Amino acid sequence: MLAKLRTRLVTPSNLVALGSEIACRGHLVEVLKQFEKAKHGLTYRSIDNKDKQNYTSIPLLVSQGVEDCLNELDPKLKTTGTRVYLRVMRDIRDAFFNKTLSPLGRLYLIWKTVFIFRIWRSWLSKNGYSEEDHFITSNAYTCVELNGHMMANLVFNVAQGIFPPESMRTWLAGSQACEQLFRLLRSMTPTFSTMINFSLKGIMEKIHKLHYISA
Numbered sequence: 001m002l003a004k005l006r007t008r009l010v011t012p013s014n015l016v017a018l019g020s021e022i023a024c025r026g027h028l029v030e031v032l033k034q035f036e037k038a039k040h041g042l043t044y045r046s047i048d049n050k051d052k053q054n055y056t057s058i059p060l061l062v063s064q065g066v067e068d069c070l071n072e073l074d075p076k077l078k079t080t081g082t083r084v085y086l087r088v089m090r091d092i093r094d095a096f097f098n099k100t101l102s103p104l105g106r107l108y109l110i111w112k113t114v115f116i117f118r119i120w121r122s123w124l125s126k127n128g129y130s131e132e133d134h135f136i137t138s139n140a141y142t143c144v145e146l147n148g149h150m151m152a153n154l155v156f157n158v159a160q161g162i163f164p165p166e167s168m169r170t171w172l173a174g175s176q177a178c179e180q181l182f183r184l185l186r187s188m189t190p191t192f193s194t195m196i197n198f199s200l201k202g203i204m205e206k207i208h209k210l211h212y213i214s215a
Contacts (some may be wrong), residue, residue, distance in 0.1 A: 001147065002058050004140040005089050009061075009082070011049040017134040018120060021081030025049075028061075030077060031069045040065045062090035088113050092144070095151065096170045103155045103168055114148040117141055 008014060009023055016023040028047045031040055046057035060066070067086060070079040094101065095109035117136070124135055135141070151170070157163040185206045 001140060001143040002089055002093060003052060003055060004137060004143070005085075005092075006054075006058055006061060007049055007052050008136050008140065009085055010047045015134070016081065016085060016136075017124065017129055018081040018084055019123065021078055021084070023081040023085035027070060027073070027077060027079045027082040028066075030073055031066060034073065035069045040069045042066060058089070058093065062086050062093055088116060092147075096147075096173070099171060103158065106168075106170065107151055107155055110144075110148045110151050114144055117144055 008016065010025045010028070012025050014024065025047055028042065032042055032044060032047075037043065041060045041063060042057075045051070045054070046060050048054070067083055070083050070086075073079050091109040091113050095106045095113070098106075101109070121131065121135060121141070124131055129135075131138075154163065154167060154170075158165060158167055185203065188206055188209060
């Protein structure tokens with residue numbers, strides 16, 4: 001979901017309209033030109049739209065350092081749209097991956113995002129803007145809506161005692177956590193092994209080994 005939002009922003013031809021402001025890659029290019037890397041952490045690879053699976057750049061884009069740099073740019077550049085867009089991405093990230101948040105805190109962040117997108121979409125329609133050109137993709141929008149409802153359902157079921165409290169470990173629910181686990185499991189195979197699939201028994205054996213190694 002965040003990767004889809006990132007791709008939408010860093011595609012050079014896209015100008016995402018948010019009221020009288022726009023969010024675009026050009027603002028991030030200006031940050032790279034005018035500020036040292038130590039202040040924002042970005043590189044040109046971070047805003048390269050060709051690498052659509054560049055997940056490592058997402059924490060850099062939504063960092064406070066980038067927002068501060070955007071805020072310090074010449075007011076004539078009108079970076080408010082880009083700052084709002086990145087802040088929404090940060091809220092989505094924190095709703096699922098910030099381990100310190102309470103369940104209500106997670107609900108607040110994800111549903112704030114859902115309502116922002118609903119209002120934004122309605123505004124575009126009423127003002128004659130094309131959603132295809134100025135809004136996030138329909139796939140990304142659907143993902144945000146589904147995740148909002150999933151979070152509400154999850155919190156309700158945990159509060160009712162239907163699900164165990166461990167169900168709120170939302171940072172483990174994404175595909176990236178699963179892929180990271182399987183990368184570790186594959187790294188435990190022999191050097192010249194071509195095995196890419198595991199039986200359930202094989203996975204359980206390797207998970208036990210992984211547990212002992214990391215203990």
